[in-house]
Amino acid sequence: MSVISELKSFDPIYSRILKNEREILSNSKLFSACIKGKLLEFIRDDQFTLFSEIAYKHRRSKHEGIRLVTSIDDHHTSTLVEEFLAIGVQVKHITNLLHSIHFVVSDREVLEIMLEESKLSFENDPSRVRYYLNIFDDLWTNGTGARKRISELKAADT
Numbered sequence: 001m002s003v004i005s006e007l008k009s010f011d012p013i014y015s016r017i018l019k020n021e022r023e024i025l026s027n028s029k030l031f032s033a034c035i036k037g038k039l040l041e042f043i044r045d046d047q048f049t050l051f052s053e054i055a056y057k058h059r060r061s062k063h064e065g066i067r068l069v070t071s072i073d074d075h076h077t078s079t080l081v082e083e084f085l086a087i088g089v090q091v092k093h094i095t096n097l098l099h100s101i102h103f104v105v106s107d108r109e110v111l112e113i114m115l116e117e118s119k120l121s122f123e124n125d126p127s128r129v130r131y132y133l134n135i136f137d138d139l140w141t142n143g144t145g146a147r148k149r150i151s152e153l154k155a156a157d158t
Contacts, residue, residue, distance in 0.1 A: 028106035030064040035102040055088035071097040092143030105132040
């Protein structure tokens, strides 16, 4: 079963994730995401063009960029992450990242995604946005650069 098919099984959450994430990303000046696993694949499969456009804006100083925190625990994930790195997305690895709650936060909005419960929470309250930005910044500060983590995985194979 494909990632998209698996996520479609969460209907109507599937279409809401797409709609809300596109809106948050398109209207943002800063975009940060804490996602892993199948959701990372989903975003690559469905949002990669939009991520590329935002990364282009970042290179032209018209956006603060995209930051992604995830767990890079295997070669499949490292390959996905390398695709994001190639277009200019900044990525960091967190060991033991919680797998049940994912979130996307911009300078104005936050989308909390709870796949196991098939729930979404969309907020534009400034205090909630700051709360999630602070969580993300803590994860970012304590994360390991993706390129370093990928090198560690490759070295473990030799």
